[in-house]
Amino acid sequence: xxxxxxxxxxxxxxxxxxxxxxxxxxxxxxxxxxxxxxxxxxxxxxxxxxxxxxxxxxxxxxxxxxxxxxxxxxxxxxxxxxxxxxxxxxxxxxxxxxxxxxxxxxxxxxxxxxxxxxxxxxxxxxxxxxxxxxxxxxxxxxxxxxxxxxxxxxxxxxxxxxxxxxxxxxxxxxxxxxxxxxxxxxxxxxxxxxxx
Amino acid sequence: xxxxxxxxxxxxxxxxxxxxxxxxxxxxxxxxxxxxxxxxxxxxxxxxxxxxxxxxxxxxxxxxxxxxxxxxxxxxxxxxxxxxxxxxxxxxxxxxxxxxxxxxxxxxxxxxxxxxxxxxxxxxxxxxxxxxxxxxxxxxxxxxxxxxxxxxxxxxxxxxxxxxxxxxxxxxxxxxxxxxxxxxxxxxxxxxxxxxxxxxxxxxxxxxxxxxxxxxxxxxxxxxxxxxxxxxxxxxxxxxxxxxxxxxxxxxxxxxxxxxxxxxxxxxxxxxxxxxxxxxxxxxxxxxxxxxxxxxxxxxxxxxxxxxxxxxxxxxxxxxxxxxxxxxxxxxxxxxxxxxxxxxxxxxxxxxxxxxxxxxxxxxxxxxxxxxxxxxxxxxxxxxxxxxxxxxxxxxxxxxxxxxxxxxxxxxxxxxxxxxxxxxxxxxxxxxxxxxxxxxxxxxxxxxxxxxxxxxxxxxxxxxxxxxxxxxxxxxxxxxxxxxxxxxxxxxxxxxxxxxxxxxxxxxxxxxxxxxxxxxxxxxxxxxxxxxxxxxxxxxxxxxxxxxxxxxxxxxxxxxxxxxxxxxxxxxxxxxxxxxxxxxxxxxxxxxxxxxxxxxxxxxxxxxxxxxxxxxxxxxxxxxxxxxxxxxxxxxxxxxxxxxxxxxxxxxxx
Numbered sequence: 001x002x003x004x005x006x007x008x009x010x011x012x013x014x015x016x017x018x019x020x021x022x023x024x025x026x027x028x029x030x031x032x033x034x035x036x037x038x039x040x041x042x043x044x045x046x047x048x049x050x051x052x053x054x055x056x057x058x059x060x061x062x063x064x065x066x067x068x069x070x071x072x073x074x075x076x077x078x079x080x081x082x083x084x085x086x087x088x089x090x091x092x093x094x095x096x097x098x099x100x101x102x103x104x105x106x107x108x109x110x111x112x113x114x115x116x117x118x119x120x121x122x123x124x125x126x127x128x129x130x131x132x133x134x135x136x137x138x139x140x141x142x143x144x145x146x147x148x149x150x151x152x153x154x155x156x157x158x159x160x161x162x163x164x165x166x167x168x169x170x171x172x173x174x175x176x177x178x179x180x181x182x183x184x185x186x187x188x189x190x191x192x193x194x195x196x
Numbered sequence: 197x198x199x200x201x202x203x204x205x206x207x208x209x210x211x212x213x214x215x216x217x218x219x220x221x222x223x224x225x226x227x228x229x230x231x232x233x234x235x236x237x238x239x240x241x242x243x244x245x246x247x248x249x250x251x252x253x254x255x256x257x258x259x260x261x262x263x264x265x266x267x268x269x270x271x272x273x274x275x276x277x278x279x280x281x282x283x284x285x286x287x288x289x290x291x292x293x294x295x296x297x298x299x300x301x302x303x304x305x306x307x308x309x310x311x312x313x314x315x316x317x318x319x320x321x322x323x324x325x326x327x328x329x330x331x332x333x334x335x336x337x338x339x340x341x342x343x344x345x346x347x348x349x350x351x352x353x354x355x356x357x358x359x360x361x362x363x364x365x366x367x368x369x370x371x372x373x374x375x376x377x378x379x380x381x382x383x384x385x386x387x388x389x390x391x392x393x394x395x396x397x398x399x400x401x402x403x404x405x406x407x408x409x410x411x412x413x414x415x416x417x418x419x420x421x422x423x424x425x426x427x428x429x430x431x432x433x434x435x436x437x438x439x440x441x442x443x444x445x446x447x448x449x450x451x452x453x454x455x456x457x458x459x460x461x462x463x464x465x466x467x468x469x470x471x472x473x474x475x476x477x478x479x480x481x482x483x484x485x486x487x488x489x490x491x492x493x494x495x496x497x498x499x500x501x502x503x504x505x506x507x508x509x510x511x512x513x514x515x516x517x518x519x520x521x522x523x524x525x526x527x528x529x530x531x532x533x534x535x536x537x538x539x540x541x542x543x544x545x546x547x548x549x550x551x552x553x554x555x556x557x558x559x560x561x562x563x564x565x566x567x568x569x570x571x572x573x574x575x576x577x578x579x580x581x582x583x584x585x586x587x588x589x590x591x592x593x594x595x596x597x598x599x600x601x602x603x604x605x606x607x608x609x610x611x612x613x614x615x616x617x618x619x620x621x622x623x624x625x626x627x628x629x630x631x632x633x634x635x636x637x638x639x640x641x642x643x644x645x646x647x648x649x650x651x652x653x654x655x656x657x658x659x660x661x662x663x664x665x666x667x668x669x670x671x672x673x674x675x676x677x678x679x680x681x682x683x684x685x686x687x688x689x690x691x692x693x694x695x696x697x698x699x700x701x702x703x704x705x706x707x708x709x710x711x712x713x714x715x716x717x718x719x720x721x722x723x724x725x726x727x728x729x730x731x732x733x734x735x736x737x738x739x740x741x742x743x744x745x746x747x748x749x750x751x752x753x754x755x756x757x758x759x760x761x762x763x764x765x766x767x768x769x770x771x772x773x774x775x776x777x778x779x780x781x782x783x784x785x786x787x788x789x790x791x792x793x794x795x796x797x798x799x800x801x802x803x804x805x806x807x808x809x810x811x812x813x814x815x816x817x818x819x820x821x822x823x824x825x826x827x828x829x830x831x832x833x834x835x836x837x838x839x840x841x842x843x844x845x846x847x848x849x850x
Contacts (some may be wrong), residue, residue: 015410019401026435026436029440126464128451150821
């Protein structure tokens with residue numbers, strides 16, 4: 001089979017990135033639904049703790065800084081990709097991965113602490129909304145990390161191919177999108193939650 | 197080990213057992229026939245693993261047709277109970293079974309008949325209409341189809357293993373919560389819809405990208421056929437509405453499986469939040485169904501009137517207006533929630549506003565017919581029937597958009613009559629018109645006209661008889677979903693009329709089945725060329741049967757009705773065709789594999805067999821990773837092969 005021509009590759013890039021943008025928009029609507037539900041259920045604490053009583057801003061801020069930094073390193077990885085610098089690319093992807101894992105670890109330890117104190121998702125509608133909204137974001141991060149691992153494995157096996165380039169570009173979009181969603185979670189859930 | 201699953205899950209009452217045996221025998225007969233005629237390999241290589249949207253489209257239509265028969269059988273049981281037995285001490289259908297049947301009827305008709313037919317027609321027509329060879333993501337398209345099939349399998353499995361939801365087609369909480377529906381019924385409902393819904397979502401993305409990026413050179417947005425515009429509106433709605441469904445179903449299933457309190461009636465849960473969310477998806481869903489039907493009629497009316505479409509631009513604007521407005525009216529499904537006079541007034545007015553672009557479309561179709569040479573072939577009859585029934589439905593809709601009136605008829609049979617009026621008289625008539633109109637393009641022969649007309653008249657008369665009495669019953673106070681009522685109310689006469697109407701509809705279905713069978717039998721006499729209706733759009737310009745690659749060459753488009761101008765204007769020359777090698781996707785079993793695993797995931801979660809669900813989920817993740825990394829996914833059709841195919845199909849030299 002002959003190699004696809006450059007023009008066809010460009011067209012494929014265009015199609016996949018258009019499709020991926022649309023997918024991100026659908027994810028946006030998914031998060032919007034969860035946000036709306038969280039906001040409506042926020043006062044429904046059913047005798048359990050309110051958001052002001054259980055959220056810790058320093059922890060959320062740490063998570064925010066880690067995730068924003070991982071977005072920056074993801075950007076550096078894409079710059080290295082553009083220069084076809086395999087070594088730098090893998091290093092920055094590894095840094096992104098480590099930051100992503102630490103973010104998830106902090107989030108899960110926060111969840112574990114809450115559950116340990118008896119404030120699980122079963123305690124009130126507010127906590128159901130909280131765990132689901134933040135957990136869905138965390139699940140997306142988990143999927144992103146899985147994707148990252150597969151990409152690095154492919155890079156080691158095949159080097160920088162057009163296909164890898166395309167998929168890493170999409171990964172970058174995905175990762176920045178999750179960052180953006182987190183900024184909203186930080187604002188709506190944590191900052192406004194502590195204030196109320 | 198096996199979660200909640202035990203021998204108790206097998207059906208107990210005679211009606212369900214009969215249904216299971218009937219369905220099982222039909223399935224066995226199919227398997228036996230395939231084995232006897234040694235067609236398994238043919239089925240697998242030519243159909244199940246195919247990534248050709250034409251074949252995927254046909255498979256969607258086959259599934260939708262089978263589901264239509266199931267949905268009609270459910271409808272027959274409901275009507276029989278209400279017409280014959282319900283006045284008095286109830287009939288052979290227990291209240292519990294009756295609730296399962298109407299829940300299944302609604303769910304199946306919307307998700308597996310209407311959505312299936314919709315995606316079938318879109319798969320068949322959109323690539324041809326925009327003059328392209330394929331959809332943007334062929335493998336994703338196959339996965340979407342198999343997720344749809346997986347949802348269909350799960351909902352039918354509920355008949356044989358366990359029970360189906362008794363909470364209606366939208367499963368309102370708190371009734372659908374664990375406290376009031378502890379069985380597996382609602383879980384079947386959730387996972388069947390969740391899986392099929394994700395398939396629809398992926399299809400939505402796929403077709404939007406297809407239309408945005410793969411149009412024939414020269415085909416600007418304002419030169420696209422109106423059907424394609426209607427699909428743009430429809431898929432935009434899919435993309436923006438289905439994630440809400442995904443989120444809502446997830447939250448309901450979290451309530452039922454891990455004990456969250458989103459929609460429960462205790463611990464701060466808010467059932468009205470569910471009802472808001474489900475209708476924020478559900479109202480756009482109604483337009484997802486009807487927009488392509490509008491598109492179909494916008495193609496059929498000009499062809500059978502021998503005139504170009506009246507008011508193309510206003511048609512596009514109307515479609516886009518409906519697309520946008522359909523997100524602003526969801527609250528009209530529950531004016532009685534008590535959101536207050538101002539909120540109700542806002543949503544009431546927005547609902548009435550939607551009638552304006554819809555009216556624009558009706559007038560455009562009628563003005564297209566005006567002074568045209570109208571030919572009353574079967575597709576045109578469906579259109580005429582549609583205009584009448586759809587207008588009645590639209591008027592009753594505007595009536596119910598007045599919150600004060602809605603308080604009176606809310607959840608009555610008046611509402612049931614209204615939405616059947618829109619969905620049968622609008623969507624289903626549209627799909628039948630599409631089927632008759634495009635049938636010869638894909639098979640090379642026409643459907644028999646006489647039988648088609650007989651089917652049409654049965655459907656139209658049967659429909660009016662079956663649903664107009666429900667308007668009256670609704671006014672008289674009959675609530676929807678009644679399995680029995682007091683004989684002294686005097687409703688039985690009208691229910692009997694409605695039952696007779698259903699029988700006439702079934703006669704129409706019988707005529708349609710005969711029509712297809714007879715036409716296949718007489719296919720040589722009914723054979724037609726590539727362009728039997730003197731069509732206007734690009735699909736008629738290629739050969740019949742259509743080659744795998746649709747078009748041998750992608751010549752540029754200059755006019756809106758390019759093919760028509762080429763045929764009928766002496767100053768428009770047919771462009772020179774340039775043949776180049778064509779890439780087509782290779783067959784793959786990935787879609788079928790993911791579909792199978794999706795059924796297992798759903799089954800595992802429904803019955804709390806967690807290891808099974810987890811294993812199948814991991815399996816499907818692995819399949820997705822392997823499939824995305826696979827390199828050698830395309831096959832090249834060389835110039836010689838194209839020339840040979842074209843010679844065979846068109847009988848001309850290229």
